Amino acid sequence: ATPAVAAQLPWDTITNFRVLAFVSTVATLFLMFLILEQLGFGPSLCAAGVVLYACVFWAVRFACYAPAYIDSETQLMLLAIVYLTIRGWYVPLIAVMIIAVLVKESLVAFLLFTAVRLHRQYGSQVNTRTGLIVAGLVIAPVVAIGVVRSLVTTVSALDTGAEIREQLRLLMTPAYWAVLLHAIFSGLGLLPFVIALRPRRALAFMREHHEWIAY
Secondary structure (H helix, E strand, O other), X not given: OHHHHHOOOOOXXXXXXXXXXXXXXXXXXXXXXXXXXXXXXXXXHHHHHHHHHHHOOOOOHHHHHOOOOOHHHHHHHHHHHHHHHHHOOHHHHHHHHHHHHHHOHHHHHHHHHHHHHHHHHHOOOOOHHHHHXXXXXXXXXXXXXXXXXXXXXXXXXXXXXXXXXXXXXXXXXXXXXXXXXXXXXXXXXXXXXXXXXXXXXHHHHHHHOOHHHHO
16 A cells, blocks of 8 residues: 555655655654553643653654654554554454554454453444444455455565564574664663563553453
């Protein structure tokens, strides 16, 4: 979806991607504020949370570093999924999920977040409307992925199984742990430190809101 939109903009290719990245980043930061507000934080803490998120490498700086990547649009779609889920706006979420998987297929995995939230909200009291929503959330993005894959000829196939095995091998290699530790803090900024300062509060929040454990 991102290259398709960029192709319709009137400037040169890189400028088109930069414009998309800029718009997506601004919208993402706005959505982050709304998410924090929905979780019950006051305006000052919401603003502080947005600033912390903006300091994460992937939130703003990566768009400047590599504007033609789709990470900015992916984050926008991800936070849209989160926001609509915690608001309980599941019908619009179906449309957003279709757009999201057209931006990046792996976003379909965040249906697990929505599924846990739905279960916490409704439990075993599933009526026809809820059942149709769940069906739509599962079927619509899967169909969208299937249609795209049927229309696009694969140039080089990725061996997903081999890639996962290689990542697990690295994870189990002690010499690689220092690299992973560095990656956590270089990629996520101060957020791990913030969570480490209040681990009991963080765990209590996740026990009360199970969907964040799935997230």
